[in-house]
Amino acid sequence: MADMALAGNVRLEGLNRRGLARDATYERLLALGFTLPCLLVVAIAVAIPCGWLFYLSIFGADGSLSFENYQRIIDGASYARIFMTTFQVSLLTVLACVVIGVPFAAFISGLEQRKAVWFLAAILLPFWTSLLVRAYSWLVLLQRGGIVNSTLMSLGIIDEPLQLAFNHFATILGMTHIMLPIFILPVLGAMRAIDRNIIRASASLGATRSFTFRTVFLPLASPGIAAGAILVFVMSLGFYVTPAILGGGNVTVISMRIARSLSNFSNWGAASALGVLMLVFTGTVFLLGYALQRFIARKAI
Amino acid sequence: MLDGFAESKTLERLKWAAALLLVLFLAAPSFIVIPMSFSSSDFLEFPPPGLSLRWYAYFWDSITWTQAARASLIAGVLTTLISVPIGTLAAYGTLQLSGKMRVMVATLIVLPAVIPAILIAIGMFFMLARFGLVGTMSGLVVAHVALAIPVVFVVMSAAFSQFDFSQERAARSLGAGRVQTWRAVVIPQVSGPMVASALLAFVTSLDEVVVAMFITSGENATLPKVMFTALRDKIDPTIASVSTVLLMIATSAVVVVIRKASHRG
Numbered sequence: 176m177a178d179m180a181l182a183g184n185v186r187l188e189g190l191n192r193r194g195l196a197r198d199a200t201y202e203r204l205l206a207l208g209f210t211l212p213c214l215l216v217v218a219i220a221v222a223i224p225c226g227w228l229f230y231l232s233i234f235g236a237d238g239s240l241s242f243e244n245y246q247r248i249i250d251g252a253s254y255a256r257i258f259m260t261t262f263q264v265s266l267l268t269v270l271a272c273v274v275i276g277v278p279f280a281a282f283i284s285g286l287e288q289r290k291a292v293w294f295l296a297a298i299l300l301p302f303w304t305s306l307l308v309r310a311y312s313w314l315v316l317l318q319r320g321g322i323v324n325s326t327l328m329s330l331g332i333i334d335e336p337l338q339l340a341f342n343h344f345a346t347i348l349g350m351t352h353i354m355l356p357i358f359i360l361p362v363l364g365a366m367r368a369i370d371r372n373i374i375r376a377s378a379s380l381g382a383t384r385s386f387t388f389r390t391v392f393l394p395l396a397s398p399g400i401a402a403g404a405i406l407v408f409v410m411s412l413g414f415y416v417t418p419a420i421l422g423g424g425n426v427t428v429i430s431m432r433i434a435r436s437l438s439n440f441s442n443w444g445a446a447s448a449l450g451v452l453m454l455v456f457t458g459t460v461f462l463l464g465y466a467l468q469r470f471i472a473r474k475a476i
Numbered sequence: 477m478l479d480g481f482a483e484s485k486t487l488e489r490l491k492w493a494a495a496l497l498l499v500l501f502l503a504a505p506s507f508i509v510i511p512m513s514f515s516s517s518d519f520l521e522f523p524p525p526g527l528s529l530r531w532y533a534y535f536w537d538s539i540t541w542t543q544a545a546r547a548s549l550i551a552g553v554l555t556t557l558i559s560v561p562i563g564t565l566a567a568y569g570t571l572q573l574s575g576k577m578r579v580m581v582a583t584l585i586v587l588p589a590v591i592p593a594i595l596i597a598i599g600m601f602f603m604l605a606r607f608g609l610v611g612t613m614s615g616l617v618v619a620h621v622a623l624a625i626p627v628v629f630v631v632m633s634a635a636f637s638q639f640d641f642s643q644e645r646a647a648r649s650l651g652a653g654r655v656q657t658w659r660a661v662v663i664p665q666v667s668g669p670m671v672a673s674a675l676l677a678f679v680t681s682l683d684e685v686v687v688a689m690f691i692t693s694g695e696n697a698t699l700p701k702v703m704f705t706a707l708r709d710k711i712d713p714t715i716a717s718v719s720t721v722l723l724m725i726a727t728s729a730v731v732v733v734i735r736k737a738s739h740r741g
Contacts, residue, residue, distance in 0.1 A: 224599020413592025
């Protein structure tokens, strides 16, 4: 901090200059030094393992340098389907989050602080509840003899229990439940930052309520909505636990395929190659999304 | 949200109904496990046919479950003890860096939160296998610290961005050393967020499934790993009782954080 105070407005001159410059450099190096332990852990737990994956992926079964692992993924139709499933499930989760989350966030952003806090607490509580516990709860609710089915049957809406668990529907429901808080928080932040006077101006100029919502409120909130959607999409691509439990074997996403190559077939090369492709896939989606979000943000201003 | 407009009472009521329904959707599934954990049935039924504590007793008597609880507790405490100090220090250091450098360091530090957990899991597995460390507590703690660091970093960065650093300069110019300044001026003012980040770091470790699934085994298998395996094999209400305990821990963490936050604000 000392360097900012000194280097700011004061012109440094004379004998002291070199000493102060040395102090400033020292402070900066020290600040960098403070971040080193964290960077070291990230290197050990993320960078080196990911590099290791890349290294393992370029060796064939006989130990020689080859691209056979990648070749097999590109050739195999099952892999293409798994990538498609992952993409589809993630996209539908994002859509569900947008459809449910945007009106909900708009509603909360209009409440007074005292009431909004309770809604925030309700949003944050599941956010901090174990993924496993939530997947398990959905299983109980959706199973054949579960509450949802028995309620629908006692109301006479259906005669036979519906197959609600162990399919795409259950997976997307479970993932939406997990991602919704993560989506709502940035959206709410963006909506709260909107200047209320702009809305009032629109009202005073005779615009209708829905016209103002569509042409003033939503465009101003759109950078936050885009940021939330991208975050949800990228995180959804990496899901493992929820599709594994609620999909019940009928939904196979990339993470599950990687786990299976490793635990069932002990095929390190195949698992690594799939991992590298997943990393590239996720990274590309993230960069594209980031560019889109910047574009939307620039248009919103 | 659009406060310049008149609104019909019916529409207003409809909106509240929809919002409360959504809150139910968000919160209820987490709480459904509580009644199920007191079930006397051998199977998952709701509502439970009778009440009993047998599944808690079963949990308590089972070596697998108690060992898993012990492993989870050790991993959680170690993760918290390591990630909070280094994450706080990194948040503090990052704020002092200039433009580009700051963005780069911050991006690297939050990386573990964005990378799919399965990649960290298998990458760590390969690396640990190379050194014969698969199944050890130290391997798990390193991975959990990496996953907890982004959480601590984000919370503490927010806390430090509200902090008036001229206080630190004042203390230093009056002759206090760096360590003394930290202890007497900086830490007391960010103690609330530090408690919050410690709880979040603990819960992060306590809930983590995917990495634990690959790199722990035997006596170091954590609760989520044992739960996940149990969910795949057979479903009995023991899982509900474990869920209830985990839920209680997470809920008390949230309550502490909210009270801490409202206490300050």
